[in-house]
Amino acid sequence: MLRLSCPICGTRDYTEFHYGGDARKRRPEHAAADLKAWHDYVFLFDNVKGVHREFWQHLLGCRQWLVVERDTASNVVVSTVLARSAVGTTASVSPGAGASREGNT
Amino acid sequence: MLERSSVLARVRSEGSRDGTGGLRRLRIGETRDWNLVQVAAFSATAAELEDTVCAALGVELPARVGDAAAVGTRLLCRTGAEQFWIFTRGSDDIAAALQSAVAPAMGSVTALSHSRTCIWIDGAHSREVLARGLSIDLDSDAFGPHSFALTGLHHTPVMILRSSATRFELYVLRTFAVWTWEWLTDAALPYGYELDWTESA
Numbered sequence: 001m002l003r004l005s006c007p008i009c010g011t012r013d014y015t016e017f018h019y020g021g022d023a024r025k026r027r028p029e030h031a032a033a034d035l036k037a038w039h040d041y042v043f044l045f046d047n048v049k050g051v052h053r054e055f056w057q058h059l060l061g062c063r064q065w066l067v068v069e070r071d072t073a074s075n076v077v078v079s080t081v082l083a084r085s086a087v088g089t090t091a092s093v094s095p096g097a098g099a100s101r102e103g104n105t
Numbered sequence: 106m107l108e109r110s111s112v113l114a115r116v117r118s119e120g121s122r123d124g125t126g127g128l129r130r131l132r133i134g135e136t137r138d139w140n141l142v143q144v145a146a147f148s149a150t151a152a153e154l155e156d157t158v159c160a161a162l163g164v165e166l167p168a169r170v171g172d173a174a175a176v177g178t179r180l181l182c183r184t185g186a187e188q189f190w191i192f193t194r195g196s197d198d199i200a201a202a203l204q205s206a207v208a209p210a211m212g213s214v215t216a217l218s219h220s221r222t223c224i225w226i227d228g229a230h231s232r233e234v235l236a237r238g239l240s241i242d243l244d245s246d247a248f249g250p251h252s253f254a255l256t257g258l259h260h261t262p263v264m265i266l267r268s269s270a271t272r273f274e275l276y277v278l279r280t281f282a283v284w285t286w287e288w289l290t291d292a293a294l295p296y297g298y299e300l301d302w303t304e305s306a
Contacts, residue, residue: 008170008185008186009170009254009255010171011242012240012241012256015240015257015260016240016256016257029149047254059257059262059264060255060256060257060260061254061255061256062170062184062185062186062188062255063185063256064185064186084148
């Protein structure tokens with residue numbers, strides 16, 4: 001079973017969370033005209049074996065976006081921080097799909 | 106003013122059910138006549154909002170996420186780093202007062218009373234029933250009276266509040282209330298339950 005430690009709510013089952021995409025990718029600027037950059041951002045994904053940095057949203061809890069470092073081979077979670085705390089690190093500030101799903105607010 | 110109606114009105118005709126041994130070990134019902142207001146700030150205005158809400162309500166807000174403070178008939182819950190849920194009873198509707206006190210640039214005040222239904226379950230076996238669907242630890246050491254959590258019940262968002270050692274209240278989205286009711290009464294069948302509508306007048 002995968003459990004994630006939400007910095008706000010504490011340790012919860014992963015079913016309360018929603019996967020939000022690769023947190024290592026950086027979205028091109030909105031006005032960027034480089035189609036290859038957009039293509040790579042939207043369609044190309046690494047299939048990492050090992051520690052992966054990814055977005056999760058605590059959808060059924062506090063609804064905060066998190067950056068989770070998770071070992072994809074063992075599901076061991078190395079670290080969990082609020083996405084807004086990760087701004088300025090290697091994480092992008094733009095989580096992927098899922099922001100409009102119904103949650104606890 | 107519009108009169109609130111219960112979405113559970115159509116299940117009120119359902120009767121109580123016996124469990125094993127012909128016993129009814131639980132009581133289940135709906136609580137009405139309560140109000141819920143969500144107050145949320147931007148991260149940069151959190152301190153300012155807390156000061157404003159403290160002054161408007163005349164109470165200290167809970168300091169940690171997950172803490173709840175009962176002040177008279179009001180219950181103040183810190184649901185997030187910059188977010189509070191405030192429950193009140195009857196005509197004590199504080200939404201308008203808070204909306205006039207909290208400027209839009211400081212945060213938001215949202216009345217949620219219409220969007221939630223409160224279903225309660227009471228009895229020595231209530232924890233066992235809820236544990237069939239909730240993935241949080243409901244042991245009294247970890248989740249004692251006045252504890253609450255925003256969590257999920259079969260992928261449905263719920264707020265669970267333990268109002269006493271044996272009683273839990275589920276605040277569920279109105280659109281999921283009948284489904285949650287059916288799930289709860291199904292899960293409680295082995296123990297038997299008495300339906301109690303005295304709090305839903």
